[in-house]
Amino acid sequence: MAVLSCSGLKRRFGDVPAVDDVSFTIAEGETYGLLGPNGAGKTTTISMVTGVLERDAGEVVVEGIAMSTRATAAKRLVGYVPQELALYPDLTGRENLRFFASLYGAGRKRVDHVLDVVGLAERADDLAREYSGGMKRRLNVAIGLLHEPRLLVLDEPTAGVDPQSRNQIIENVRALAAQGVAILYTTHYMEEAERLCDRVGIIDSGRLVAEGARRELVERLGERDRISLRLDGDLAHATSALGAMRDVQAVAAHGTGLELVVGDASECLPAVLSAISAAGNVVRSVEVTEPDLETVFLHLTGKALRE
Amino acid sequence: MRHALLIAARDLRERARDRTLHVLAIVLPLGLAGIFTLILGDISGDSPMFTFAVADSDGGVVATTFTGEVLERAAASGAIRLRTAASEQEARTLVGDGTATAAFLLPEGLTEAVRTGGAARIEVVGNVDAPTGTDIARSLAQAYADRLLAIRTAVAATVRSGVPTPPAELASAAAAALPQAAVVEDTTGRRQLDAKTQYAAGMAVFFLFFAVQPGVTGLLDERRDGTLARLLAAPVRRTSILAGKLLTGVVVGLVSTALLVVASSVLMGARWGHPAGVALLVVAGVLAATGAMAVVAAIARTSEQAGGWQAITAIVLGALGGAFFPVSQAGGVLDAISLVSPHRWFLRGLADLAGGDVAAVLPPVAVLSFFAALTGGLALLLFRKVVRP
Ligand SMILES: Nc1ncnc2c1ncn2[C@@H]1O[C@H](COP(=O)(O)OP(=O)(O)OP(=O)(O)O)[C@@H](O)[C@H]1O
Ligand SMILES: [Mg+2]
Numbered sequence: 001m002a003v004l005s006c007s008g009l010k011r012r013f014g015d016v017p018a019v020d021d022v023s024f025t026i027a028e029g030e031t032y033g034l035l036g037p038n039g040a041g042k043t044t045t046i047s048m049v050t051g052v053l054e055r056d057a058g059e060v061v062v063e064g065i066a067m068s069t070r071a072t073a074a075k076r077l078v079g080y081v082p083q084e085l086a087l088y089p090d091l092t093g094r095e096n097l098r099f100f101a102s103l104y105g106a107g108r109k110r111v112d113h114v115l116d117v118v119g120l121a122e123r124a125d126d127l128a129r130e131y132s133g134g135m136k137r138r139l140n141v142a143i144g145l146l147h148e149p150r151l152l153v154l155d156e157p158t159a160g161v162d163p164q165s166r167n168q169i170i171e172n173v174r175a176l177a178a179q180g181v182a183i184l185y186t187t188h189y190m191e192e193a194e195r196l197c198d199r200v201g202i203i204d205s206g207r208l209v210a211e212g213a214r215r216e217l218v219e220r221l222g223e224r225d226r227i228s229l230r231l232d233g234d235l236a237h238a239t240s241a242l243g244a245m246r247d248v249q250a251v252a253a254h255g256t257g258l259e260l261v262v263g264d265a266s267e268c269l270p271a272v273l274s275a276i277s278a279a280g281n282v283v284r285s286v287e288v289t290e291p292d293l294e295t296v297f298l299h300l301t302g303k304a305l306r307e
Numbered sequence: 308m309r310h311a312l313l314i315a316a317r318d319l320r321e322r323a324r325d326r327t328l329h330v331l332a333i334v335l336p337l338g339l340a341g342i343f344t345l346i347l348g349d350i351s352g353d354s355p356m357f358t359f360a361v362a363d364s365d366g367g368v369v370a371t372t373f374t375g376e377v378l379e380r381a382a383a384s385g386a387i388r389l390r391t392a393a394s395e396q397e398a399r400t401l402v403g404d405g406t407a408t409a410a411f412l413l414p415e416g417l418t419e420a421v422r423t424g425g426a427a428r429i430e431v432v433g434n435v436d437a438p439t440g441t442d443i444a445r446s447l448a449q450a451y452a453d454r455l456l457a458i459r460t461a462v463a464a465t466v467r468s469g470v471p472t473p474p475a476e477l478a479s480a481a482a483a484a485l486p487q488a489a490v491v492e493d494t495t496g497r498r499q500l501d502a503k504t505q506y507a508a509g510m511a512v513f514f515l516f517f518a519v520q521p522g523v524t525g526l527l528d529e530r531r532d533g534t535l536a537r538l539l540a541a542p543v544r545r546t547s548i549l550a551g552k553l554l555t556g557v558v559v560g561l562v563s564t565a566l567l568v569v570a571s572s573v574l575m576g577a578r579w580g581h582p583a584g585v586a587l588l589v590v591a592g593v594l595a596a597t598g599a600m601a602v603v604a605a606i607a608r609t610s611e612q613a614g615g616w617q618a619i620t621a622i623v624l625g626a627l628g629g630a631f632f633p634v635s636q637a638g639g640v641l642d643a644i645s646l647v648s649p650h651r652w653f654l655r656g657l658a659d660l661a662g663g664d665v666a667a668v669l670p671p672v673a674v675l676s677f678f679a680a681l682t683g684g685l686a687l688l689l690f691r692k693v694v695r696p
Contacts, residue, residue, distance in 0.1 A: 052539040053696050069695065072542035080540040086533035090321045099317045103310060103541045143537065 001064070003028050003182035004049065004151050009058035011044055018044040020206035022058075026151070031173070031183040033197030035190075035293070037303040041206040042186040043083055046155050049184065050080045063150055076104065079149030081141050083156045083186075089129035093120050093139050096128055097146060104147035111146065118142040119168055134165030141169055145176070152176060153184045158192065170196060190294045200293065204301040217296045224249070225265035226295040227272065229258040230284040237279035245275060250298045256284075261299045310543045314551025315558065318525055322559055331517045333563055336510035337570055340503075340577075357440040358388040360410040362398035367418020373429065373451050378411070381447070402432050408440030409433040411448060421455055428452075435639040439658070500658050504578050507571035511564055512653045513630040516596045516621035518563040520614065522556030523601040523686070526693055527610035535694070545694040549687055553597055560593035580660040584668040588656040591675035595649040598682030599624070605689030624648045649678050 002025040009022040019041040026032045034042050047053035049060050051067045051074065060067035065074040088096055097111040115121045118138040123131065128139060141157050154173065158166045173196060177183050187193055193200055194214060201211040210217060231238065235253045242251045242260060247268040250261040262268050265288040276283055289295070297303075322328055361378055363370045374391075382389040390407060392398035398410035412430040420426070429448040433441025500508065526549070529535040538548050568585060571577040579585045600617050607613035625631065627641070628650025645651045656671030 047536070047696075050540040052536050069539070070544070072544065075540060075542040078540065080537065082533050082536045082540075084533040084536075086537045088317070088321060088532075088534060090324055091317070095317075095320065099313070100537065100541065102313050103538075103543055 001028075002026060003030075003063055004184065005059075005061050006045075006049060007059050009045060009048055009060070010056045011048060011053065012056060017206050019048070022203065022206070022208050024201050024208065024211060026182040026184060028182055029177055029180045030199065031177050031185060031197050033193040033200040034184065034186045034203055035193055035200050035297060036186075036203035037301060040203045040301075042203060043155055044206075045203070046080075046153055046184065046186065050078055050153055051075050052080075076147065077150040079144035079147065079152040081144040081152070081154040081157050083159070085136050085140050086143075087128045087136060087139055090127060092125050092127055093131070093135075093142075094124040096139060097142060100143045101146045106147040110148070114142045114145050117145065117172060132162075133160060134162045137161045138165055138168060141172065145172070149181065151182045151184065155186050156188065157185075158187065158189065166192075190292070190297070194293055202297055202300055204303070209300050210296065214293055217293065218291050221291050221296050221299060223263065224291050224295060224299065225262055226289045226291065226298065227260040227262060227265055227269065228287040228289065229260070229272075229276070230256055230286075231258060231276065232256070232282040232284060233280060235281070238276050238281045241275045241279050242272065245271065247271065250302045252298055252303050259294070259298050261295055308547070308550070310547035311550035311554055314538070314543075314548060315554035318522060318551065318555035319558060322521055322555070325521065328518070328521055328559070331514060333566055333570075336514035336567055337507075337574070340507040340510040340571060341575055357408040357437075357443060358390060358406065359440075359444055360390045360392045360398040360401040360407040361413070362392040362395045362410065363413045364395060364415045365413045365417040369418040369421045369455065370413040373411070373413065373448075377447060377451055387443075399432055402434050405434060405436070407434070408437045409444035411444065421459070424459075426452070426456075435642065438642060500654075500661055501578060503571075503575050504657070504661075505654075507567070507575055507577040508579070508654055508657050509625075509630040509650075511567040511571070512592060512596075512628075512650050513621065513625040514567075515560050515564055515592060516600060516617070516625065519556035519560040519593065519597045519600050520604075520617050520621075522554075522559050523552060523597060524604045524607075524610045524613045524617070525555060526552045526690060527604060527607065527613055530693060531610060539694065539696075545691075546687075548694055549690050552690075553601060553683065553686070556597040556600065557593055560596055561589065564589050564593060578661075580657060581665050584660040584665040585657070587665075587672050588653055588660070588668050588675070591656075591672045591679065592649060592653040594679035594683070595653075595675045598679045598686060599649065601686030602682045602689065605686045605693070625650050627651070629654050649675055652678075 005025040007023040009019050010017070011019045022041070022045055024032065034045065036042050044053065048055045048058070049067065051060075051069050051071055054069055062074045062077050065071065065077070067074040067078075088099070091099070094111060094115065097114060098108065101107065101111050112121070115124050118141060120135060120138055120142065123135060128136065131139065137157065141154065144152060144154065152173070158169055161169070170192065173183060173185065185193075185196060197214070199211065199213050200217065201208050203209070210220075212220070235256070235258060238258065239251055239253050242248050242258070245268075247262055248260050249263070252259045260272065262272070269286070269288070273283060273286075359378065361374050363374060378387070378389050381387045390401060392401060392410065395412050398407070398412060401407040402410045410432045412432060414428060414430065417428065420428070429452060431441065431445045431448050433444060526535065529538065539545070568579055568589070572579060599620065603617045603620050604610075604613040607616055625648075627645045628648030629645065630650045652671040652674045656668045656675075659667040659671065
């Protein structure tokens with residue numbers, strides 16, 4: 001039986017359909033990655049899954065119990081790590097944990113255990129406001145683990161974090177999945193999704209546009225390559241010029257970089273490069289990669305994961 | 308309820324570390340009250356004088372007893388100043404131009420009316436700008452009327468018993484019906500707070516509205532800081548979250564006011580009155596303050612906006628309610644408007660407590676409780692949009 005099953009989730013804010021008919025399930029011990037560009041509807045989906053947000057339509061069931069904003073029994077089964085740091089800065093790490101533990105009826109032993117798990121035991125009695133960014137992130141995750149949830153929902157838990165804290169968080173998540181916890185995970189970091197997720201759902205403009213194991217999605221892509229470029233100068237011209245080329249199936253700019261999805265890189269690379277110099281940009285570096293999740297994402301959404 | 312307590316307990320732990328709150332809730336009110344007492348205390352004096360005019364159009368025994376026994380005795384004790392007016396018209400003029408705080412009009416036929424079993428109607432004309440003085444005048448007149456009624460009832464009972472009664476016995480029956488303590492001294496001297504208590508109480512109730520503020524805006528802070536999402540995801544009923552926030556306001560308000568009452572008594576010599584009456588008033592006042600500030604918070608979008616609006620609300624209600632200076636001196640309309648201010652009822656309750664027994668605070672406590680219920684209910688209703696996204 002699935003630990004989480006969502007069907008037909010819908011929510012709009014005014015005229016914006018933030019989430020539009022999203023369905024998926026997560027099994028015991030499975031890690032499901034929800035990938036999507038900014039504003040795709042990931043947080044909105046998660047807010048409905050955790051019973052924080054009222055939904056316009058659809059069902060959320062956690063271990064056979066219907067989730068809603070009032071469903072305290074279902075909420076007991078879910079651990080939630082919000083995208084924005086959600087801590088009380090004027091309390092210590094331990095006090096933060098004890099407070100949330102008390103709401104879930106979890107004991108002080110769990111608090112000590114969780115402090116150990118996320119590696120904050122030594123700094124437990126410092127005020128949270130004095131923590132480094134990475135430590136705050138780890139505390140943010142720790143709160144979600146307190147009551148040994150059956151489903152753990154993490155909304156970009158590693159955003160803006162140093163590699164050490166990131167590794168720690170990822171290892172924590174892995175260990176929980178190994179214990180049978182179902183995990184719903186969103187991230188902007190493709191390598192994280194590749195490392196962690198058994199299955200991913202790609203969401204764009206509120207709709208789930210593809211879903212499956214990483215390998216399935218890449219295979220479904222067929223014979224395609226991804227070209228990553230680093231350029232000097234304004235990318236607007238180059239982006240639109242490349243977008244107009246027949247061989248270029250998707251193009252997205254992020255910072256000084258351009259990501260392209262093409263059929264066969266060796267065939268169309270010369271044309272791509274000359275289009276770029278015609279647009280007045282200087283190429284700093286070019287990289288051609290085998291299709292991966294990022295390519296799938298770019299191909300399906302026309303957007304880079306990180307903007 | 309357990310969750311509400313947990314949420315409030317966490318809030319309080321955080322508030323206890325908040326220096327601004329200490330300053331706002333305790334140091335500032337105490338300091339200001341002390342300064343006011345130093346600067347203004349001497350001017351107001353500890354026993355304010357009221358001038359009462361009396362116009363006796365009756366001339367009978369009922370009227371002369373009132374002027375002679377009640378008013379002149381009060382004047383002799385220094386509690387009031389008395390002016391005798393030749394006519395009702397003159398008495399009204401004295402009140403109108405502010406020479407007298409209030410006037411007693413003893414109508415023609417007053418004695419006759421009492422003798423034939425009618426009511427003793429002593430009209431009191433008050434200066435709208437001085438409701439406290441008018442209140443005192445009214446209670447003097449009322450006390451006298453009550454005494455007349457008591458005497459008449461006692462005499463009537465003796466007469467109706469059928470046995471012919473010698474006048475001496477009638478007199479002693481009448482005397483027995485009278486309360487032993489003179490009403491006058493009881494009422495006049497203390498029906499107002501002394502200056503120190505007035506300032507201490509004014510500052511306490513004024514800053515009370517700031518003390519409860521962090522509690523009730525806490526919900527907006529939690530929304531801004533993202534922790535509200537966590538509370539909403541926890542197995543906690545939403546009413547518990549709201550109740551926890553209101554509870555925080557109430558507890559901070561109670562603690563800071565209690566500290567102020569004690570500190571102003573010890574340090575400044577303020578006399579708040581009977582502890583039970585003060586406790587009732589403080590509880591009702593804190594509830595009213597929490598309700599009022601919660602409504603403002605519930606209308607605001609952010610906690611910063613709420614803070615600004617709350618400060619304005621607290622200042623307007625405070626000024627209106629006489630937290631800084633008695634509004635009664637500012638004029639009739641303002642005086643009427645001031646009835647919406649919880650500050651006014653709190654201060655009036657204290658004044659009533661000073662002039663009467665503990666039960667005297669019940670009407671102001673009832674008004675404050677009603678105000679609290681109304682605003683608290685409204686706040687819960689409005690806050691629902693915050694916790695039900
Ligand atoms: N409370 C809200 N009021 C109005 N619009 C909202 C609200 N929350 C989200 N939206 C809108 O809904 C859409 C989806 O937002 P959501 O936060 O779910 O995206 P996301 O995928 O989590 O994005 P990001 O990667 O930036 O976190 C966006 O267009 C956003 O502007
Ligand atoms: Mg998001």
